[in-house]
Amino acid sequence: MRHNSSLALLDIPDLPIDAFRHVGDRKIKPQGAVNFVTDTVKSVADIGVQAVKPVVKAVDDVAVGIDKFVNDEIPGGWVTVAAVAGGTALASGALGGAAAGTAGATEAGVIGAGPVVTGYAGTTPVTMANAGGLLSGTAGAVGNAGLLTGATALAGGGASPAAAAALSSQVATSGLIPSVVQSVADFTGLPTTLVGQLGVAGVQSLISGYSASQIADQQKQASQTAADAQIRAAQIAADAARFRPVGVTTRFGQSNFQTDAQGNVIGAGYTATPEITGYQDRLRTLASQGLTQAEQAPTAYAPLQTGAQSLFNLGQGYLAKSPEQAAQDYITKQQALLAPTQENQLALLQNKLFQQGRTGAATAQGGNLMNTNPEMAAYYNALAQSNLQLGANADIEARNRITYGSGLMTQGAGLQNAYYTGQTGAYAPFATAMDTSTGLENLAQNPLNLGVNIGGRLTAGATQAGNLLSGGITGAAKTMYDSNAFSPSGNVLSAFSRSPLIEGALNNLFGVQPQQKFVA
Amino acid sequence: MNASEIIKRDAQRNKVDPANALLAVNKLVQSGDGILLKENDSVLLLKKLKPHVVEVHLFTVDQPMMLSKSLLVFYKKLQDSDIQTVYGKADNPQIVDLMKKIGIRVEDSDLSQYNWKLVI
Numbered sequence: 327m328r329h330n331s332s333l334a335l336l337d338i339p340d341l342p343i344d345a346f347r348h349v350g351d352r353k354i355k356p357q358g359a360v361n362f363v364t365d366t367v368k369s370v371a372d373i374g375v376q377a378v379k380p381v382v383k384a385v386d387d388v389a390v391g392i393d394k395f396v397n398d399e400i401p402g403g404w405v406t407v408a409a410v411a412g413g414t415a416l417a418s419g420a421l422g423g424a425a426a427g428t429a430g431a432t433e434a435g436v437i438g439a440g441p442v443v444t445g446y447a448g449t450t451p452v453t454m455a456n457a458g459g460l461l462s463g464t465a466g467a468v469g470n471a472g473l474l475t476g477a478t479a480l481a482g483g484g485a486s487p488a489a490a491a492a493l494s495s496q497v498a499t500s501g502l503i504p505s506v507v508q509s510v511a512d513f514t515g516l517p518t519t520l521v522g523q524l525g526v527a528g529v530q531s532l533i534s535g536y537s538a539s540q541i542a543d544q545q546k547q548a549s550q551t552a553a554d555a556q557i558r559a560a561q562i563a564a565d566a567a568r569f570r571p572v573g574v575t576t577r578f579g580q581s582n583f584q585t586d587a588q589g590n591v592i593g594a595g596y597t598a599t600p601e602i603t604g605y606q607d608r609l610r611t612l613a614s615q616g617l618t619q620a621e622q623a624p625t626a627y628a629p630l631q632t633g634a635q636s637l638f639n640l641g642q643g644y645l646a647k648s649p650e651q652a653a654q655d656y657i658t659k660q661q662a663l664l665a666p667t668q669e670n671q672l673a674l675l676q677n678k679l680f681q682q683g684r685t686g687a688a689t690a691q692g693g694n695l696m697n698t699n700p701e702m703a704a705y706y707n708a709l710a711q712s713n714l715q716l717g718a719n720a721d722i723e724a725r726n727r728i729t730y731g732s733g734l735m736t737q738g739a740g741l742q743n744a745y746y747t748g749q750t751g752a753y754a755p756f757a758t759a760m761d762t763s764t765g766l767e768n769l770a771q772n773p774l775n776l777g778v779n780i781g782g783r784l785t786a787g788a789t790q791a792g793n794l795l796s797g798g799i800t801g802a803a804k805t806m807y808d809s810n811a812f813s814p815s816g817n818v819l820s821a822f823s824r825s826p827l828i829e830g831a832l833n834n835l836f837g838v839q840p841q842q843k844f845v846a
Numbered sequence: 847m848n849a850s851e852i853i854k855r856d857a858q859r860n861k862v863d864p865a866n867a868l869l870a871v872n873k874l875v876q877s878g879d880g881i882l883l884k885e886n887d888s889v890l891l892l893k894k895l896k897p898h899v900v901e902v903h904l905f906t907v908d909q910p911m912m913l914s915k916s917l918l919v920f921y922k923k924l925q926d927s928d929i930q931t932v933y934g935k936a937d938n939p940q941i942v943d944l945m946k947k948i949g950i951r952v953e954d955s956d957l958s959q960y961n962w963k964l965v966i
Contacts, residue, residue, distance in 0.1 A: 332903060332935035333862050335959060336893070338870045385865045388872040389850030395875045396849045396884045400892070400927035531928065 489513070494533045497526055559797075565589075567789040571781035578602050579770030581777040594778075598770030609763040616755030623752030630745040637738030644731020652724035660716045668709060675701055847907065849882055849889045856889075856905035860937075867905075883923060888916040898930040901960070921950055924966055932964040933957060 493513055500506050502522055510529055511518040521529060569591055571583045579602065584593035598606075647655070679685045679701060688697035850868060857867035871891060874880030883890040888906035895901050906913055924932060933955055936942050942962045945952045955963040 331860055331862065332937050333857070333860065333867065333870075335901060335935060336867075336870045336874065336891075336903060338857070338862055338867050385868055388868050389848070389854070392850045392853065392868060392872050392875065392882065393848045395872075396882045396889070398883075400881060400883065400923050400929065534928070 490533045494530050497529050497533070502526060502529065563789070563793055566793075567785065569781060569785050570788070571777045572784065574773035574776040574780070576769075576773050576776075578766070579773050581773040583777065594774065596771050596774040598767070602766045602770050605766050606763045609759045609766075613756050613759035613763070616753070616757070616759055620749075620752040620756055623749040626752075627745045627748040630741045630748065634738040634741035634745065637734045637741065641731040641734030641738060644727050644734065647727075649721070649724045649728065652727045653720035656720045656723040656727075657716050661713070664712060668712075672705060675705055847887050849884050849905075852884070852887055852889045852907055853905045855907045859907075883920055885916040885919045886912050888913055888920075890920045892929075895933065898928060899933070900929055900931070901933045903934075917945075924964075930966050932966065933960040934962050934964075935960045936962055 490513070493509060496506055497510065502510075502525070507518050507521050510516075510521045510533075514521070514532065524532060568589055570589070571581070571591060571594065573583065574581045577599070579596050579598045582593075582595045582597060583591055586592050676685070679687075679699065684699065688699055690697050691703075853867055853871055854864035857864040871880065871882070874891070874893060875882060879894045881892040883892070887908045888904060891903040891905065893901040893903070904917075906916070908916055939961070942952055945962075945964075950964060953963045953965065955961055957963075
């Protein structure tokens with residue numbers, strides 16, 4: 327058997343090495359030493375459970391009993407623990423001894439008869455004097471319901487801890503003389519007879535309990551004060567952060583803000599001056615006229631579109647032929663133009679020769695050239711020279727015609743563009759009037775913008791101020807908390823919950839794997 | 847969770863027979879030498895040694911942070927009582943360091959069967 331754990335101090339043995347050893351027939355060895363089980367069953371029997379019942383049943387009953395014995399507080403101090411568990415036995419046993427008058431002189435005189443003490447023993451206990459030999463062993467305490475209840479009453483009575491300390495000192499110095507008993511009775515509100523029965527230690531414990539209660543009450547009040555201050559600070563910060571626009575009036579307009587009873591902005595607008603609205607009314611007429619003109623523009627510019635189409639067709643005619651065709655056309659047209667003149671010249675020449683009788687006359691020209699009439703030779707030479715000149719100009723004229731056709735197309739495109747530009751331009755009067763009216767509207771709206779901007783800056787400043795004030799109040803609340811309520815455990819708790827070192831130590835201690843924290 | 851359940855589970859975790867633990871605790875409180883305090887899922891057993899002096903045992907299934915708060919509540923309750931000295935045996939010495947870090951003035955025990963002492 328091992329006794330290594332702290333529970334060994336309670337005579338609770340560790341499990342034996344062979345704790346779960348099978349003993350056959352699918353059974354394991356029962357736990358706990360036989361002697362211990364016997365002892366515990368006997369103890370269970372002491373609390374009214376039949377010893378003949380199975381141990382498991384007894385353990386279940388014990389568990390129920392334990393649950394009933396759990397306390398919210400340590401009842402009145404440790405000295406009276408026995409009274410908590412066994413008030414009846416205490417009253418009849420140890421207190422019986424007290425009633426027998428074996429206590430020390432002072433305490434015995436105070437405590438007096440047993441029945442008084444017995445009455446307290448059955449209820450909430452409080453520390454009483456252990457007057458050497460009067461109360462011994464587990465019965466070394468006397469129940470008293472007065473401590474906590476009395477302290478609570480004191481807390482509500484407005485007495486201070488300092489007064490309690492002074493009174494306690496007076497009790498210690500002078501004992502429970504009548505004047506002191508009266509002071510305690512006045513202080514606590516308890517009857518003087520009961521105060522006298524409590525004894526010196528009992529009275530001091532009572533007053534001590536009051537101090538503890540008072541401190542707890544002060545701590546509670548301080549906490550409430552701090553909480554109230556933080557709420558107030560939050561309200562101030564929220565109020566400071568509320569948007570507060572500023573009314574602005576300019577040459578052209580005035581801002582208007584509507585707020586509810588709490589100061590929240592519920593509406594905003596602006597009013598233009600009569601000068602601005604007058605301008606806008608006149609511009610509205612101009613704009614209407616301009617819009618009418620814009621509507622009429624397509625009809626007005628329609629001829630441009632027709633002319634453009636004609637130019638396109640004409641230019642297309644020039645561009646539809648190849649350069650050779652264009653040259654041939656040129657020559658043909660030029661020859662057609664020259665033909666009547668040339669035919670007339672030939673007729674005149676033939677008539678002249680006939681009249682002179684030289685129609686058939688021919689002269690030699692030398693070399694291998696045949697004989698011919700000189701006038702006729704000159705005529706045909708001139709005709710050949712003219713055709714040669716036309717042929718030489720034909721290519722140039724062909725290029726010129728193509729260029730001309732291209733120019734016609736460009737001009738047609740220009741007319742088409744002018745058709746659209748004209749329509750766009752027709753909107754200018756309307757747009758100009760509207761732009762001008764919009765500019766006037768902006769002038770009138772400026773006060774609203776200025777009010778919002780200035781209000782925003784003021785609100786930001788007020789928010790900062792509110793935060794500072796809020797922080798100051800919170801800090802003051804913390805400071806006042808520390809000074810108003812000294813609470814070591816409270817401070818410990820606060821520091822404890824914030825300390826990663828302690829949390830880490832706890833995790834290590836209990837083998838807990840800390841969860842990964844993600845920071846967005 | 848009931849106090850008895852906490853005690854049983856703690857005993858199982860510490861390799862102690864739960865029934866024995868329950869019976870021992872019951873015997874102690876029935877005799878008047880023990881007081882049980884419960885906070886969250888922790889139970890503190892106070893065993894009287896002599897007037898104003900106690901021995902404490904902690905049974906717990908609390909998670910660490912919750913246990914910390916439970917311990918501080920127990921400490922506060924001890925402060926509110928007229929208990930003056932507390933003895934304990936920490937199976938894990940880190941608990942002693944921990945109590946020191948949170949401001950509880952834990953000292954080395956002057957009794958051999960314990961390893962820490964607290965003067966309230």
